Every structure is written in structure tokens, then in C-alpha cells.
Amino acid sequence: MEKEISKIFGIEEIEDKQGFLEKVYEKCVKANQIYNCFVTIVKPNTFGIPFTAKDCLCTKNILTTAGSKILHNYIPPFDATCVKLLKENGFVLIGKTTMDEFGFGSFNINTEIIPKNPWNPEHVCGGSSGGAACFTALADFPHLALAESTGGSISCPASFCGVVGLTPTYGVVSRYGLIDYANSLDKIGVMAKSVAQVAAGLSIISKKDEKDSTNVGGENDYIKYCKILPKMKVAIPKQYFEGVHQAVEEKVWQAIKELEAEGIEYEEVSLSMTEYALAAYYIIATSEASTNLAKFCGMRYGLHMPLEGNFNEYFSKVRSLGFGEEAKRRIILGTYARMSGFRNKFYIKALKIRKLVIDEFKRVFKKFDCILAPTMPILAPKFEEVEKLSPLEHYMTDVLTVPINLAGMPHLSIPCGFAKGLPIGLHIFADHFQEGKIICLANFYEQIRGEIKYPKI
Numbered sequence: 001m002e003k004e005i006s007k008i009f010g011i012e013e014i015e016d017k018q019g020f021l022e023k024v025y026e027k028c029v030k031a032n033q034i035y036n037c038f039v040t041i042v043k044p045n046t047f048g049i050p051f052t053a054k055d056c057l058c059t060k061n062i063l064t065t066a067g068s069k070i071l072h073n074y075i076p077p078f079d080a081t082c083v084k085l086l087k088e089n090g091f092v093l094i095g096k097t098t099m100d101e102f103g104f105g106s107f108n109i110n111t112e113i114i115p116k117n118p119w120n121p122e123h124v125c126g127g128s129s130g131g132a133a134c135f136t137a138l139a140d141f142p143h144l145a146l147a148e149s150t151g152g153s154i155s156c157p158a159s160f161c162g163v164v165g166l167t168p169t170y171g172v173v174s175r176y177g178l179i180d181y182a183n184s185l186d187k188i189g190v191m192a193k194s195v196a197q198v199a200a201g202l203s204i205i206s207k208k209d210e211k212d213s214t215n216v217g218g219e220n221d222y223i224k225y226c227k228i229l230p231k232m233k234v235a236i237p238k239q240y241f242e243g244v245h246q247a248v249e250e251k252v253w254q255a256i257k258e259l260e261a262e263g264i265e266y267e268e269v270s271l272s273m274t275e276y277a278l279a280a281y282y283i284i285a286t287s288e289a290s291t292n293l294a295k296f297c298g299m300r301y302g303l304h305m306p307l308e309g310n311f312n313e314y315f316s317k318v319r320s321l322g323f324g325e326e327a328k329r330r331i332i333l334g335t336y337a338r339m340s341g342f343r344n345k346f347y348i349k350a351l352k353i354r355k356l357v358i359d360e361f362k363r364v365f366k367k368f369d370c371i372l373a374p375t376m377p378i379l380a381p382k383f384e385e386v387e388k389l390s391p392l393e394h395y396m397t398d399v400l401t402v403p404i405n406l407a408g409m410p411h412l413s414i415p416c417g418f419a420k421g422l423p424i425g426l427h428i429f430a431d432h433f434q435e436g437k438i439i440c441l442a443n444f445y446e447q448i449r450g451e452i453k454y455p456k457i
Helices: 002-009 017-035 081-088 130-138 155-161 195-205 223-227 246-261 274-295 311-322 325-338 343-367 383-387 391-396 402-406 435-449
Strands: 038-041 049-054 091-097 144-149 164-167 187-192 233-237 265-269 370-374 411-419 422-429
Touching (some): 002 195, 002 223, 017 091, 091 130, 144 195, 195 223, 223 435, 246 265, 246 370, 246 435, 274 343, 274 391, 422 435
Parallel strands (some): 233 265, 233 370
Antiparallel strands (some): 144 187
């Protein structure tokens, strides 16, 4: 499969290997100067397929901050499993991409390094994997981006930046070496310019890993699904088009009709649990985040300060300085939801809703192969527009990506058109461990749609 992967990325055609590495480094530096894609740029000294890693993935001897001041100086002594697997299979790390602090955000503005949309720098990239999506769109050389999704952090920026973003089933890719946001929701996935490239990336990183007890592994070869012509019946959920930007709705329906013309059957369905998924997600995610972030207290690693007063005073001082406003908000919300007096009212109820969301998806997937919907309800907004949003309005933008993430099911965002010069994403869902169906259908649509002319650095 190594030769096939090299062919997919076009790496075998490169003769001047040293010149290629120098060009890659120069492009990274230039992209960062203009668009703020990176936290760290790495100059590779061995030839291979370039890849970037979201800054919540540990990289040996390379700064890993998860977008937070509290980890401003953390340098891990090991690689995350997904990083290690890529390195062992002919890939070379070229940088760590910027992100919302600990993955808390939909627009990649909750951090010091804020990326700009490659299609229009006045607009956001989406979050929390904004840097990964931004650079993927800009890279005019073979490239794969490692990213992570909790409630839509791969699909959202993939849609806003016009790239392919694949989030696998929870447990398919090892989370060892990931700085967690929410343990039961976090999923490591990939971004690239083509479906074949994300299929190749997933084939490498979906290996069974004993270091992660939640990892079950996946298939060894997802590339084969790019060679199959789909005979599928897909569901179109009515609720996913309510309140959606008109241009988004039009382009997604255009894509559905194009697939229908090529033999894909579709039927509209109702997913009534969608309206409850967002609230349940934020209760579960923040509850888990509040426990995960408890370890960042200024004692073991990360931000340190002079030890003055008692331990509680010291911890409070470090965390007040080290965490951003959104991180503090989510810690407080999650801690409140887990308190003994409110656990049944909020947290346990949210877990029950999560089960109902999963059951509803399962019922649909008994009859249909995939679900098609808009990835995001809006076009990538301007920075000035985002600044006017309340925290609740921020959270509401996740309404279409959260349900499938809450269910832990695989999904992929693929560009399906443009409006006002900005990309629009088509979202494809499938049942647990049915990544093959998504890849098959997405690759088929990609051939129908044709090539996209990406912005150049």
C-alpha cells in the first residue's frame, strides 16, 4: 500500500528531494506570516510526505500548547500514536497548527494565534482545527493534516476553508498522546484536498493501540473504497435545513440532485432528537473538560509561578492567568453540571438524551446507507461579526455538527460549492465503523463535482 499512498499524494514524481523540502519550509513560513496557520514550524531533514499536527497532539521534543497559555512551554517527551504511525509510514512533520484553546470554539478565535480564512482573510477559518484547515487549503504540495473533533472541530473548518475533513468512528484512531477536551467525545481525524488522501491517512492511523483502552482500531485499507461505484440510498434530514443560509441550502441540494442524476436514491426523513443534542453535548463535554483540565494547576508542567500563599491560592492564581475566558466558562459550566445537587438534573439527563440521539441515527441507518446534510448552517463569518455574538450564539453554530459527534459516528465534510467567494460543505454521515460508505460516496461526488482552484500563497 506504500506505493499506492505515494501515488495518491504525488510524492513519487518529485526528483529534487532536498529542493522540495526547502520549498515546503519556505511555503510554511510565508503562509504563517500572512494567515497565522502555525504555532510551530518544523524544518524536515528527511524526505517524505509532509504532514501537520493540530497543537493538541503531542510531538516529541516539539512545543505542544493545545492553544493555551497554561501550556506555553510544554515540550512532550513522546509522540502521539497517530503522529508516530505517520512518521513510521513515510510522512514527515512540518508543523503544529493553531487551534482554539483546548478545542473550545467554533471560529478559532479563543487563542493567541488566530488563523485567517485563505479564501478571504477578513473571515474566520472555523474551529477548533482552524489552522489545519487553513494550511490544507493553502498547501500547493502533497500534504495531510492531523486534526481532532469533539463536536465538529474537523468538519466546521473543513467546510469554511473548502477542504475534505474526515472524522472516524469514536475509538477507530488511538487517542494516546492527545490533550483531551472530552474523553468520551474526542476523535482524531484527517484533512486533505481529496477524498483519496484522507482515506490514505486514515488507513495508516487506524491501527489498534494498547496504550488507549478506548481504541478498537479500524480497517487496514480505506483506499479501496475510492475504487467502488456506490449503489446507495441516502437520507436527507428535514431539521438540518431549518434556518440555514439560503446559499448553503441551495448548494447542498444541488449536490444531492447531482448524485441523484448519477443513480443515488434519496428520501427526506425526520431526526426529531436533533434539537436536544446541542444542549446535551455541552453538558457532557464541559463536564468532562472540567475534570480533564483539573491537572493543569502549575505544579507538574506548563505555566509555573512563585509559590506564595496556600495551595488553593496558588492554583487559583495559575489557572486565572493561564486559562482564557472560554476555558474558564466551560470549566465553571461543567463543574456546576457535575455537582451532586444537579447531577441527575443535568448530567444524567444529558447522557439519556445522548442514547436517544444514537438510537434515532441507528433507526435511520437500518434503512439508509448514509445521511446527507449541510456541514454548517452559515458561510464563514467575518471576524467583526463573530465578535458581536454571545456565547450562546457561538454554541448554536455547532447545531448541525454536534448530533453525529455526540453519537460517535463517522462523518466527512466535502466542498460542494461557493457563495460570495466562500466555500460550502456537504456533510456525509454513516453508522458506526462504516467509514467505507462515506469514503465511497464522497469520492464519487468529488468526481462529479470536479476540481477546485485553491488560493495560492
